[in-house]
Amino acid sequence: MRAIVQRVRTASVTVDGEVIGQTGPGLMILLGVRKGDTERDARWLAEKAAGLRIFEDEQGKMNLSAVEIGGSALVVSQFTLYGDCRKGRRPGFDKAAPPDVAESLYGRFVEYLRAAGVPAQTGRFQAKMLVGIQNDGPVTLVLETPEEAASAGE
DSSP: EEEEEEEEEEEEEEEEEEEEEEEEEEEEEEEOOOOOOOHHHHHHHHHHHHHHOOOOOOOOOEOOHHHTTTEEEEEEOOOGGGOBOSSSSSOTTTBBHHHHHHHHHHHHHHHHHHHHOOEEEOOOOOOOOOEEEEEEEEEEEEEEOOOOHHHHOO
């Protein structure tokens, strides 16, 4: 499982002209699910994202988590995070999980993020979305579950 985590002032997702999710200040999380990912991966990654110390304390140091600042999150599923561009010009998506598996683990990730203390809104799975992001800093990190976690199972 892979996540692009951004510290944002605001973020929103729009489908068919309607804002269906928004957050700020807090986290914008683009989430990709790969073949072999499990609920264990979803839990690990959600807890990691919730605990990331990427918000500034009184001294201006990145020392606080989204939980500690009372931040929220917007989580958008993005299978293209597993696009392989090493050959040719068209990405291959062989490593991305099938939609039914990805949707289930995406939902579990959001549940675990909320359980870790970060209120979260979502995009719409498999919809064409317009995502607005006001990245703060900018701060952008890539998180990925360890390979052995993906293959270990539950």
